[in-house]
């Protein structure tokens with residue numbers, strides 16, 4: 001009898017079953033991409049473990065199996081560098097040759113750094129936005145809906161991952177912020193996770209590219225037309241920057257001194273603020289020392305101040321800052337909503353941001369199929385509806401905005417965003433990104449993080 005009463009609240013898995021076909025398909029995508037302990041970002045285009053992809057994947061997996069979700073993060077953090085850096089790619093040694101470029105061979109020199117973890121597997125020496133503490137706290141929330149056993153294994157997981165998350169955030173706030181601005185510096189557009197966004201165009205244009213050997217574009221085999229991927233001109237610049245980073249021995253201080261591309265990234269910085277809030281919650285669960293908690297709270301505060309300094313009152317958006325040119329990078333992209341993602345803003349700032357989000361500059365553009373923000377505003381000259389981060393709408397970005405609206409207490413707006421965010425997936429499957437005008441799925445198919453956020457939305 002007691003059991004029957006306790007059973008009234010359905011488990012997340014039961015809720016998923018009720019949500020039908022889309023949830024079943026999302027679960028299937030994650031299962032197919034599961035490599036045993038970690039998940040490839042996509043079957044063809046991205047056959048390795050990517051850092052921020054894994055964090056989003058863990059958020060989705062938490063609804064299927066909290067232990068497997070925890071393992072996703074543990075596997076990634078097993079390749080953390082001595083400095084605390086979490087590499088943007090951990091290369092799968094079993095990937096067939098000619099499947100991804102630049103692959104493990106290209107980054108093998110990173111393993112020579114005294115700070116690198118033992119190889120193989122090899123890792124890159126770049127980073128991606130720090131979604132991981134957010135993922136760990138979501139796993140904890142999901143475990144709260146589970147059995148006592150799931151809860152206790154997740155508590156053990158938090159004890160194990162906490163020092164690693166702490167070291168990761170400390171790395172970002174020291175090596176990547178020697179100015180103590182609260183803002184994360186990146187030295188490669190891949191470090192932003194938004195590779196070919198026009199956010200980086202002006203800073204990249206100033207990079208003088210020298211002689212490069214010919215290189216393959218395996219990525220183009222996986223898309224129906226090459227306009228969906230960055231052009232060769234961008235790839236030349238990406239590979240030139242990698243060459244310079246390798247010549248600097250992947251040494252952070254040398255890179256900071258001499259590298260031609262050095263930018264304060266507001267999206268990564270905002271995610272770090274939210275991740276620090278999540279880390280504070282984890283610190284509480286595991287009973288971390290007070291000094292840690294004071295430090296983490298200070299990091300979050302410093303991050304908010306840094307973002308404040310990047311606010312553009314005309315555009316009503318936050319702007320990245322080019323440290324080499326010593327000026328803001330003035331272009332309207334979804335990264336501009338950084339303060340919303342950081343959270344803890346005053347109501348006027350939130351209202352200003354939502355005004356831009358819900359205007360023709362973004363989600364209400366008259367040509368758009370759905371009320372979803374394109375990655376770059378269609379009013380920008382450099383907008384392109386099919387090209388990677390230059391216009392398509394991205395489910396993971398929509399997830400970040402949705403989650404931020406919930407945290408800001410704007411439940412009704414969040415719910416609208418959740419519902420409409422599921423529409424491209426219901427009509428086009430688990431694409432990597434979507435043409436905002438036609439809704440066509442673009443980039444990779446069966447993209448793991450798209451499936452993962454879908455699961456989270458369906459449970460929500």
Ligand code: DGY
Pocket residue numbers: 088190195
């Ligand atoms: C790619 O290959 O497009 C990745 O985003 C680089 O990390």
